[in-house]
Amino acid sequence: MKITVSDTEHVAKLARLDLSEQEKKRYTQSLNDILGYMEVLNRVDTTGVEPTAHVLKLQNVFREDTIRPGLDKKLALDNAPEQENGCFKVPRIV
């Protein structure tokens, strides 16, 4: 699979990244390098190997359903760039 500049533009848009023309070229190259390495990995015979879902050998980590105090409302809103009526104020969406 070959990544083109337009693929990079698409991914950048999804990630809300504003890339310069030079960056687009550089990232297209980087993405191709990464995918190229994946192709190397793809040559390894993985018959009978379970797909990795997590890098740690851990499973079933749970919490009990017990309420614990969270953040005080004022504290929660303190870092918001803007707030109004006890809510986080966000710019126009569409």
Next chain:
Amino acid sequence: MSVEYEVVIGLEVHTELKTKTKIFCSCPTEFGSEENTHVCPVCLGLPGVLPVLNKRVLEFAVRTGLALDCQIAGFSKFDRKNYFYPDLPKAYQISQYDLPICYHGCLEIEIGGAAKKIGITRIHMEEDAGKLVHDGATINTSAYSLGDYNRAGVPLLEIVSEPDLRSPEEARIYLEKLKAILEYIDVSDVKMEEGSLRCDANISLRPQGAKTLGTKAEIKNMNSFKALQKALEYEIERQRKILEKGGRIIQETRTWDDAQGVTASMRSKEEAHDYRYFPDPDLVPLVVDPQWVKEIKDSLPELPDTKRKRLTSEMALPDYDARIITGSKALADFFDRVVAGYNEPKTVSNWMMGELLRLLNAKGIEIDKCKVTPENFAALLQIQADGTISGTMAKTVFEEMFSTGQDPALIIREKGLVQISDEGILAGVIDKVIAANPQSVADYKAGKEKTLGSLVGQVMKETKGQANPRIVNKLLKEKLPLFPA
């Protein structure tokens, strides 16, 4: 000649689980609190935090899967669904992508008297988003929005059906049945008006007999059973008109406008569905112990279908009554508790179907807000059966109980509503009535037997409804022989 189209519908139902805390943090899930008072670094998506799964969420998911005949995945995991929208503090939603906790289930509905199995593709766990209030009338005219994150991180199950539904009516019946099951197994409040049960629909049309599916539209924002049915009916007509003109359906998301009665395109951007899912590295995989699944299965309560069959076979209730009573868990529980106090299921059912539902509908309230306790309801039926009060009186007492929640014995005492069965007292009243209504008496004697009813009515009136109608009937017949002895 016009083409006959087949309608194909699949539903995606989201239900909020009634756990005490959120899915990945210990904030309360309580609905209707002051904005941003149930938040913490985890559900606000602050850097450096670690989500930990609420075990109860997994239990509820398994319980739901078992109630819907699903396979429970031995191995399951969480994934990140990435998109930017300010109701999502992390810019991704923790959900399940390729390894959902439950899959391959089914739910049986009844349509036109015949049973039909609707496949359940999958059930997965995910977190709810926060709530945005827009400053303008609509999102499109708003300069800014306000975010409340109390709901962010509330546990959700998404229950996805196969495209097995063939009409808006089937879709509504499926949703009603699903709601009842979720209520019976006690995993959700399933209140559509509070958003704890939400439904999206995928709908397409194809020429009758076609094997491949037509292009579908996804319909959102249907906030009631009625809205679901109306929105789908509208959408069928919209798509049919396009297809009949030789046009093509555009695959898109449309929102139902209940006031206008139309669906409208949400102008979805082309990459809107490019969610770039990947396994969430903050959460470890789940390996569900089959023994635990068995324990959950053994603890499942009686489901609506089983209960309905029991009410018709063991308690001899008509199917219609049994269906209404088992249609909601609250109603079914109420029925059980009344029967526990007064073991005449048929009488209890008649009263519930008649008086109780009539008053609930008239006042527009749900059974859980009803002031009559099942114990008082049973007591009233017992008092009536003892002959202390007549059926008419019992209805008056019931209305009083319904509005005040008082004990029936107390109401009867306060209103002096004791039935007069004393033949001596009644005979005196009857003599008065006979003397005052010569015409009716003559008509009756002449063979108009129905006139007796009006005479009984007069006696009831004289006694302010307290006369025992059975005895009044008997005495009147004795005093007015049709054929002179």
